[in-house]
Amino acid sequence: LAEELLRRHLQDHGDWPKGLVVDLWGSATMRTAGEEFAMALHLAGLAPRWDHASGRVTGYDIIAPAELGRPRIDVTLRVSGLFRDVFSGLAQLFEAAAEALATREGEGDENPYRHRASRVFAPRPGQYGVGLSAIPDAFTAETRDAAGEAWLSASSWAFSVDGEMQPDRAGIEARLASADAFVHVQDLPETDLLLAADYAAHEAGVAAAAAHLGAAGPSLYHLDTTHPEQPHARTLTEEISRVVRARAANPAWIAGMMRHGFRGAAEITATLEHMAAFAHLAAAVPPHLFDLYYDATLGNDDVRAFMARENPHALAAMETCFARLHDAALWQTRRNSIAAALREAS
Secondary structure (H helix, E strand, C coil): CHHHHHHHHHHHHCCCCCEEEEEECHHHHHHHCCHHHHHHHHHHCEEEEEECCCCEEEEEEECCHHHHCCCCCEEEEEECHHHHHHCHHHHHHHHHHHHHHHCCHHHHHHCCCCCCCCCEEECCCCCCCCCHHHCCCCCCHHHHHHHHHHHHHCCCEEECCCCCEEECHHHHHHHHHHCCEEEEEECCCCCCCCCCHHHHHHHCHHHHHHHHCCCCCCEEEEEECCCCCCCEEEEHHHHHHHHHHHHHCCHHHHHHHHCCHHHHHHHHHHHHHHHHHHHHHHCCCCHHHHHHHHHHCCCCHHHHHHHHHHCHHHHHHHHHHHHHHHHCCCCCCCCHHHHHHHHHHC
């Protein structure tokens, strides 16, 4: 996983990422036995130390630079509320390893951990998610700024070496402002990043947070590990494009949703709303993808008639969402027929 991510960043930027934010979900950690946490260790130049009698990780070993063959990557972990509650020991282990790396004076400037700082951040105890659901559904600069603030507020508690947590808003701001890459790992083959609002909240919310700080923002990567032996790191825009073409605008998927009546129509609309969130928060959806989805849905008389019959509220929400995207300049179609249909609908 780590080597695939580094390969892709080298391909895109011609250099190693100096600062990397890894988004860890507790549910994924349980499903994959900690694959993504192992990736974070490897990026930092660390290896888990195993107790082979119990099959548990009991510590870490520091990999020497000569053996690593590349610079250490300065990794920050943004973990979910579930990870915070269930895997606090792993967060504590990473903080202890970062502190140990800070003492390795022999590596000099090649060691990004020489300046001690918190590197594992989570929502405050008792809080879950990133708080974007409370923000009004409007495509404005104010709501994007509010989304960035919500992401930062929900990521501002830091773990310490002793496992305790304390607020460290300045810490997460500094880590995000200095990061040049962000990665979220997806391991479930039966879902994709346009099937649930959480993906946009986490993967695009970080872009809104960087903008809120006035930072350029990290490159956004989606690491597909649905086939663990063959992971693929894609930019967020590439992953969205892949999902739109392979699933969302695929006539076979739409036909399948039509067989589900009311609920299927709701899923068709929800997919557009999730695309819109990525466009609004991270500018990650190029206009031609909205054109493609419009043609497959509202531009198809059969699909429009199905939605009007089975779920007129979903149809109205979809028409409104497309219009709001166009009004907010998040979607500028080059198709005269689509532009005329939007003017007629308004």
